[in-house]
Amino acid sequence: MRNLALLTDFYQLTMMNGYLKHGLHQDTVVFDLFFRKNPCKSSYTIIAGIEQVIDYIENLKFTEEDLNYLRGLGFDDDFLKVVKDFKFSGTIYAVPEGSIMFPSEPILRVKASCFEAQLIETALLNIINFQSLIATKASRICEAAEGDPVFEFGLRRAQGPDAGIYGARAAVIGGCSSTSNVLAGKMFDIPVVGTQAHSWVQSFDTELEAFRAYAATYPDNCLLLVDTYDTLKSGLPNAITVFNELRSKGYEPKGIRIDSGDIAYLSKEARKILNAAGFEGVSIVASSDLDEEIIYSLKIQKAAVNGWGVGTNLITSKGCPALGGVYKLSAMEKDGELLSKIKISENPEKITNPGYKKVVRIYHADDHNAQGDLIMLEDETIDTSKPLTIFHPTYTWKTKTFTNYRIREMLAPLYIDGKLVAPRKTVKEIKAYVAEELDSLWPEYKRMIRPQLYKVDLSEKLWKLKNDMVSQYREATKRGS
Amino acid sequence: MRNLALLTDFYQLTMMNGYLKHGLHQDTVVFDLFFRKNPCKSSYTIIAGIEQVIDYIENLKFTEEDLNYLRGLGFDDDFLKVVKDFKFSGTIYAVPEGSIMFPSEPILRVKASCFEAQLIETALLNIINFQSLIATKASRICEAAEGDPVFEFGLRRAQGPDAGIYGARAAVIGGCSSTSNVLAGKMFDIPVVGTQAHSWVQSFDTELEAFRAYAATYPDNCLLLVDTYDTLKSGLPNAITVFNELRSKGYEPKGIRIDSGDIAYLSKEARKILNAAGFEGVSIVASSDLDEEIIYSLKIQKAAVNGWGVGTNLITSKGCPALGGVYKLSAMEKDGELLSKIKISENPEKITNPGYKKVVRIYHADDHNAQGDLIMLEDETIDTSKPLTIFHPTYTWKTKTFTNYRIREMLAPLYIDGKLVAPRKTVKEIKAYVAEELDSLWPEYKRMIRPQLYKVDLSEKLWKLKNDMVSQYREATKRGS
The missing domain is CATH 3.20.140.10 (nicotinate phosphoribosyltransferase)
Structure with missing residues (x-):
């Protein structure tokens, strides 16, 4: 300590x-x-x-x-x-x-x-x-997400290490299902999640190779980030290729993550394409500068999102970065009696x-x-x-x-x-x-x-x-x- | 560590x-x-x-x-x-x-x-x-303060202990003269400042007694918080009484702090009253939900403030609580040669x-x-x-x-x-x-x-x-x- x-x-x-x-x-x-x-x-x-x-x-x-x-x-x-x-x-x-x-x-x-x-x-x-x-911020975000899991992803933008650590703890208390913060996971026994970043996809010669390599390492937990080059034209077709390969080996893919672009449009299109390819069961996770108001609006637009990764705006409580708690003298003992103070x-x-x-x-x-x-x-x-x-x-x-x-x-x-x-x-x-x-x-x-x-x-x-x-x-x- | x-x-x-x-x-x-x-x-x-x-x-x-x-x-x-x-x-x-x-x-x-x-x-x-x-936020606030000292006072509203500690460090790097955060002072050898809170004034039967007690303990560093009951009607007259007593004992008082109310009006009135009482040299410190825009506006209104205590809005960078730094793959070595990545x-x-x-x-x-x-x-x-x-x-x-x-x-x-x-x-x-x-x-x-x-x-x-x-x-x- x-x-x-x-x-x-x-x-x-x-x-x-x-x-x-x-x-x-x-x-x-x-x-x-x-x-x-x-x-x-x-x-x-x-x-x-x-x-x-x-x-x-x-x-x-x-x-x-x-x-x-x-x-x-x-x-x-x-x-x-x-x-x-x-x-x-x-x-x-x-x-x-x-x-x-x-x-x-x-x-x-x-x-x-x-x-x-x-x-x-x-x-x-x-x-x-x-x-x-x-x-409280997490509770509001989870309320907007209407029961979908919300993942706390904000460590890199948190106001220092403690803000990342205790912020992850508070976010889970407020309703988030898990965090990306490994140290917080260890300290408070809360679930940690994460798959791959754009750098993983960029590290291979092609997106398809990157997806295959990820699927080979994590066949039973394969969630692919599809927006490195072009979500609908490149990421999604490549993901479906790999999902089919996985299924042929007896594994059921987990989902895709969209980290940029118009989430309402892209998620609905992705849902159609995934369903048409026989992947009704895979999740669509969104993570792009989200907060409770954006999620609320995306829900109204019927975005086909099943899970929400929320970073900066949750961990810093953007829009209201401080709760103004105060500590005020209310009484004082004089000769064994409590006198009220104002x-x-x-x-x-x-x-x-x-x-x-x-x-x-x-x-x-x-x-x-x-x-x-x-x-x-x-x-x-x-x-x-x-x-x-x-x-x-x-x-x-x-x-x-x-x-x-x-x-x-x-x-x-x-x-x-x-x-x-x-x-x-x-x-x-x-x-x-x-x-x-x-x-x-x-x-x-x-x-x-x-x-x-x-x-x-x-x-x-x-x-x-x-x-x-x-x-x-x-x-x-x-x-x- | x-x-x-x-x-x-x-x-x-x-x-x-x-x-x-x-x-x-x-x-x-x-x-x-x-x-x-x-x-x-x-x-x-x-x-x-x-x-x-x-x-x-x-x-x-x-x-x-x-x-x-x-x-x-x-x-x-x-x-x-x-x-x-x-x-x-x-x-x-x-x-x-x-x-x-x-x-x-x-x-x-x-x-x-x-x-x-x-x-x-x-x-x-x-x-x-x-x-x-x-x-950066501190630099902007100091720019608005036009060379007046700015004191970092935000620990209680910081996003966890580290935010208070490293935030104080960064605030001083960005231009603040000192912090209220004692641990940051110790860790980074930066000046710490602070005098008394409203609770000090409330703890005595009268404001005048509270001021006298403070002056007795810190005769050579006497800065008094004057807004517990009424800045102009109570705090300032009581402060002047104590300042005169100090002076008669050979000590020169340091100043007053105003923590609520209209800072432009109160500081100008306080300046007049202090000057009339022969205390042209004492400082007026303001500390009430300040940020660079409010200080800029107070300067335009010629507020008679010599030092600024800034808390919540500095330590959380209210209005912009995250710098969106990223970390992106730009090259990769293949066969001894660096290949550019985008x-x-x-x-x-x-x-x-x-x-x-x-x-x-x-x-x-x-x-x-x-x-x-x-x-x-x-x-x-x-x-x-x-x-x-x-x-x-x-x-x-x-x-x-x-x-x-x-x-x-x-x-x-x-x-x-x-x-x-x-x-x-x-x-x-x-x-x-x-x-x-x-x-x-x-x-x-x-x-x-x-x-x-x-x-x-x-x-x-x-x-x-x-x-x-x-x-x-x-x-x-x-x-x-």
């Missing part, structure tokens, strides 16, 4: 040192990690990266080399002594990896000394922001929800459909034997009452007093959970164009707390000016 | 195995690494990541664990035996890291066995694509330049201004005592003749027969070279809006080779159909 103790913003260290110098470093604080906007025109976000958060915390230790570097930056022995003994001893609640979450909802809730809570902020955001982004902003959407909070999801009692979420204070309870009325935090006249319902608390303990208390999960388990989560969303929330917005309201108590605190600050600022 | 031997696409391994099975794995091939389009509306690209390419190749070795994984994927002992002994023994020419390059120009030229050349393709692209993208496409821009090539940059003999580039075959020479006429590869009537000129070959040996032959370089050295490179470009190539296109032509010999090969393939396809 890599030592990522220094994977933090410098201001975390200057603040930690400042807290230490003022004797505040042991003060308990609560931070919420949440995002304000779903990425990729999605109405939901799939949370990924929790397992890497665990890896990070389990390996969080400053080495002698780290301490020397910090000394060189000007930190004094007092500070270095505390940093040297650093071990995360706080409590983290988190949603299970693969959960579907919505704007403003706490995804992770860190209760720790301000010293510890500050240090880990940057890495937590880095890990959760990227993997959740890619899992961050004010001229922009109403940027005003944080104060207090020690939880997220409750409301389902119909009789089915698995999610009806809406409620952000509440931790000490609040819901009596499900009584009707529950929720209201929009801005347009408070917009209300909804549930009668026959059940609830689920989304946040669960991950660390308690520095001890990992949740079981580790495999990508396979997380992927299966994502499928359940997606199944709990009405199709209206999942459609490509202008999906319906999912309801996330505040409990009355939290809503009042927030409004009171905002008014209080407005008053204080007026008096101050 | 991490073991990245498996950081490759699965099809590289299936092809390598195929070449082995056909006895072709030792055949020498030549691949060019190049891109087709500059990123970020730029007219140039700064090449970065060469040092990480070296790290990758120096550490390229398959472990027992890797071999076991490959065995599990179905590769046989024949293949695993060759892979076990893998050591890169090829020759790589590359431009010096920090070079300014243009579309179609070989940046790296790999001459190696096809076995070796295929394996390293994916990692080379991954490394060069990302760092060149961020170096990749045909319906899209003329995607037809590759065949042959074993080099890139020559043409300068005025008397100054350092670059006049244009010529892609030529390796064995061609230019007699600089005679005039040189170059022509546009598509609009061949567009010609230009140089008389008083000198030339520079851009590609230099990096590896010869598997041995590293170039000296390792520090970020500081590379950054200084980038400054020279940028200085060699006329301002017209560097402006924000619609920069002039830099001339990249083909030598007549290469142009003819390419046209002949395209015609040949068109003929062959016609005959085939």
Whole structure:
């Protein structure tokens, strides 16, 4: 495991040192990690990266080399002594990896000394922001592909090695069937796929020779790239020649891949030609600068594609290359009591929800459909034997009452007093959970164009707390000016 | 160093195995690494990541664990035996890291066995694509900032840990003065900066107490974040109170940071207020979802900002999150002779330049201004005592003749027969070279809006080779159909 103790913003260290110098470093604080906007025109976000958060915390230790570097930056022995003994001893609640979450909802809730809570902020955001982004993008792409397998092919355009590795992991969690990334395959036990590149075809004197050589090496897994010279005039006839040769030897060919040109036209023509030659069963894989919008449009045009290789646009989440997750102070312990904290902003959407909070999801009692979420204070309870009325935090006249319902608390303990208390999960388990989560969303929330917005309201108590605190600050600022 | 031997696409391994099975794995091939389009509306690209390419190749070795994984994927002992002994023994020419390059120009030229050349393709692209993208984006942002320092602040939104680490490196190479990323600071000996977050201000009962506490800890480096509650009504008056207190103790305050609101308005108002209070010398740093276009626009509005903290939009290169570098077969040895290879496409821009090539940059003999580039075959020479006429590869009537000129070959040996032959370089050295490179470009190539296109032509010999090969393939396809 890599030592990522220094994977933090410098201001975390200057603040930690400042807290230490003022004797505040042991003060308990609560931070919420949440995002304000779903990425990729999605109405939901799939949370990924929790397992890497665990890896990070389990390996969080400053080495002698780290301490020397910090000394060189000007930190004094007092500070270095505390940093040297650093071990995360706080409590983290988190949603299970693969959960579907919505704007403003706490995804992770860190209760720790301000010293510890500050240090880990940057890495937590880095890990959760990227993997959740890619899992969500992958989910959108798979939704557009209507159940066809989607292959993650983006390593060469990923933003560095980790982006390729963890991006492949997140893509599979979000719905991709496999990746081309061998290292990710090994690290996370996810399927890897791949056949040949144009360079293979170019390396032989003719395309036919190249196809024959490939078929000879992989007779039972023969998928041929047909667009090196001319898809319909050269690639396809040569592929069919080789497919017939394979079949005569008792092997059934797997398919063709088209990597350029007009995929709708070429795939439909290729399908006709393949069928006419008796190869109704072979697949047509497309891979040419695809994303969810192009696949959606190709599906409408009835492109005859059975599998989609998606590279750059998935692994970088082109069009929305960052999930804007933030980590905000929501409470602080004073004399053994948690005081709520708020961050004010001229922009109403940027005003944080104060207090020690939880997220409750409301389902119909009789089915698995999610009806809406409620952000509440931790000490609040819901009596499900009584009707529950929720209201929009801005347009408070917009209300909804549930009668026959059940609830689920989304946040669960991950660390308690520095001890990992949740079981580790495999990508396979997380992927299966994502499928359940997606199944709990009405199709209206999942459609490509202008999906319906999912309801996330505040409990009355939290809503009042927030409004009171905002008014209080407005008053204080007026008096101050 | 991490073991990245498996950081490759699965099809590289299936092809390598195929070449082995056909006895072709030792055949020498030549691949060019190049891109087709500059990123970020730029007219140039700064090449970065060469040092990480070296790290990758120096550490390229398959472990027992890797071999076991490959065995599990179905590769046989024949293949695993060759892979076990893998050591890169090829020759790589590359431009010096920090070079300014243009579309179609070989940046790296790999001459190696096809076995070796295929394996390293994916990692080379991954490394060069990302760092060149961020170096270029940073260069554009610094250009917009007109010499003000630009701070890289994006780690929390970077696409995974490596994107934060190598992105910070590339950002500094491209012109940023420093980063907030402590690990990047340590790894590459680049300056790190940071002061305090909103959570610091929130952690104290009042903003004034928070500012006082910060000033007490860092009296000689006091830069205060003034927008937690209200920039002009609260943050600025409190900052001035603390600045006066500092000054009375003999310290000169450093500045303020504004992280929200209208930066043009707030910075100008803040400047007036600071000046009126006798703090003409303190800086105003802005950091609120900035990019090169916003900074350009703020400069036009005469925002009173002296330093720019740029996060998400720099580290992810928002708007263009991938440089589309490719790695294409250009030649192949047959019976001791290099045969040129070409990749045909319906899209003329995607037809590759065949042959074993080099890139020559043409300068005025008397100054350092670059006049244009010529892609030529390796064995061609230019007699600089005679005039040189170059022509546009598509609009061949567009010609230009140089008389008083000198030339520079851009590609230099990096590896010869598997041995590293170039000296390792520090970020500081590379950054200084980038400054020279940028200085060699006329301002017209560097402006924000619609920069002039830099001339990249083909030598007549290469142009003819390419046209002949395209015609040949068109003929062959016609005959085939």
